[in-house]
Amino acid sequence: MKPRIFIQEFASGGGLLDDSLDPKLLVEGFGMLRVLLSNFQRLGYNPITTLDKRLSFLTSFLPTKGIIQVATAQEFIEKGLEAVKQCDYFLIIAPGSAGILSSLVQNYQQTQALSLNSSPQAISFTSNKLKMYKLCSQYQVSYPQTYAIYPNGSYEEIAVPKQGLVERNWPELLQQKRLNYPLILKPNDGVACEGLTLCSTLEQLKKNIREFFEQNPARILLLQEFxxxxxxxxxxxxxxxxxxxxxxxxxxxxxxxxxxxxxxxxxxxxxxxxxxxxxxxxxxxxxxxxxxxxxxxxxxxxxxxxxxxxxxxxxxxxxxxxxxxxxxxxxxxxxxxxxxxxxxRKKPLPREQSTRNPCYFSKIMVRRSSKWTTKKYPQLLTNPGIITPPLDFEKNTGSIAFIRGLGKTAEQAKQAFDKNCRELVK
Known part of the structure; x- marks a missing residue:
């Protein structure tokens, strides 16, 4: 009997059922889910996953019969837990911010299934950039000059670990001559480019800081050198x-x-x-x-x-x-x-070493004026260059797709990517 593995990706698997669907997030999330299901199937596993019911039109792109559709946020949790109980292993892909990934892993650890994720404690620690930078400072690992700006108006210079919290308002920090523009702003627990901005002037910096705390009154913001x-x-x-x-x-x-x-x-x-x-x-x-x-x-x-x-x-x-x-x-x-x-399990499973070719991958916009229609979905199933087919959930906008191209060199990979993009809309 094949070992069973539960693989869940937060955005496409039902974690956003209380929110509207964002194709820019979904094409990456669904793409990671698809390649992982295929990877473990090729290794001889029986993969199982959850899928947001609003994405049921994508089931044919997932290489498994073990698809559990979920229609509510409650089902996402309950059906996920029931599925893990029937599996030997589980692997979760979710944001580290707001404790999402650590909570899911902790919930599924109630079962007898073996976790392929980091521990909840390690997830919480590494998702906190301030803690990571302070760890780096102990072992001479370089990181950008960083200031933590807190919701109460104070700030902390992370580049000097022993300095501690400075009880001054962050506007005073912005007047310091040692800050050279442009500067980076990003949330302490952000993922990908969420909340990340490049500020070239003092006015931009002040505006972006104030807007961030208006929308995120309890989060910490990082100011970094570019x-x-x-x-x-x-x-x-x-x-x-x-x-x-x-x-x-x-x-x-x-x-x-x-x-x-x-x-x-x-x-x-x-x-x-x-x-x-x-x-x-x-x-x-x-x-x-x-x-x-x-x-x-x-x-x-x-x-x-x-x-x-x-x-x-x-x-x-x-x-x-x-x-x-x-x-x-x-x-x-x-x-x-x-x-x-x-x-x-004290030892890793054996793995064959192999040469992996460079791969160029990117999101692309497929405009409504192109020749693309959803009727082309079936012919995309066998094209390995299409990671996620074009998705569109809003009127009067184009679709977003996630495409890749492989080659023996990075240049050849880019050429293969361009070819796959042309194939999509011809």
């Missing part, structure tokens, strides 16, 4: 504090003063600082008990002359991240994770 360089991420597997680097990835990010956006990236690239990046990743993970399974780490490799060959840690994501949509492409061999679980 570091020009390569936006990179690392995809890795962790087991008992041992870190296996799967891929270094380039990130495609649009930074704006009002709303920034993660567009996609290129997985499995070559980088001149690969050795240093790998060393830092493994050292950080060794200091984080409870971090297990698939994770992603974000870095900046600087281009500043005075900081040449320096890397800065931005955050650690204790879960499957979007670049796995490239790593788990059907042209590559499937990946078996290291299994967490303490005494239940």
């Amino acid at each position: 570091i020009p360089g390569d936006n990179l991420s690392v995809s890795a597997i962790i087991h008992e504090k041992k870190c296996e680097i799967l891929s270094i990835n380039k990130q495609l990010v649009s930074l704006k003063s009002d709303r920034s956006e993660y567009l996609g990236g290129i997985s499995n690239i070559s980088h001149p600082l690969a050795t240093k990046i790998n060393h830092v990743c493994k050292m950080i993970v060794s200091k984080l008990p409870g971090v297990n399974g698939f994770i992603g780490l974000d870095f900046i490799a600087t281009k500043k002359p005075r900081d040449k060959n320096k890397i800065y840690l931005l955050e650690l994501n204790p879960r499957v991240t979007t670049p796995f949509c490239g790593l788990l492409a059907p042209q590559n061999q499937p990946i078996t994770p290291f299994f967490a679980g303490g005494n239940k």
Whole structure:
């Protein structure tokens, strides 16, 4: 009998049933769900998942018969728990913010199924960027100059760990001459580019800070120096504090003063600082008990002359991240994770080492004026370049799709991506 694994992705699996559907979020979330289901099916598992009932038209794109449709937020929790009880393993993809991922993992740990996620405690710690930066300062890991701005108006300089909370108003901080524009603002517990803005003037900075606290009166906001360089991420597997680097990835990010956006990236690239990046990743993970399974780490490799060959840690994501949509492409061999679980399983399952090709992946807009229609869904099922087909939930807008292309080099991967985009609308 095949081992059963429950794989749940928050956005497409029913976690947003109390909210309207956002195609920009869904194409990534659904894409990660789809590639994980396929990956574990190829490894000989029987995958089971939940799906938001509003997305029932996408069931044919999921490579499993074990699809549980949920219609309410309560069903998302209850049916998910019942499904986990029938499985041997579970793997959850959800935001670390607001305790969403840690709560789901803790809930499913009530069962006998073995968790392939990090522990709830590790998820809570790594989802808090302030705690991560303070950990970095203890082990000489570089991170951007950072100030934490609190809802009560005070601020803390994280670059000086022993300084502690400064009982002054944050407007005084903005007048300091050592702050050089542009500057980055982002939530302490944010994911992807949620709430991230690039501020080029004092007026923009004040406006964005005030608007953030008006909408998020209980959250902490981070003010950081902007570091020009390569936006990179690392995809890795962790087991008992041992870190296996799967891929270094380039990130495609649009930074704006009002709303920034993660567009996609290129997985499995070559980088001149690969050795240093790998060393830092493994050292950080060794200091984080409870971090297990698939994770992603974000870095900046600087281009500043005075900081040449320096890397800065931005955050650690204790879960499957979007670049796995490239790593788990059907042209590559499937990946078996290291299994967490303490005494239940002390050794990782065996995994064949293989060469993985670079993959260019990105969200694209498919305009209504194009030749695309939902009638083309069936012919997209066999195209490995279509991660998520075009989704559209609002009138008078275009559709959003998630596309990839593989090649022996990053340039060839981009060419394959462009070809798949043309195929979609022809």
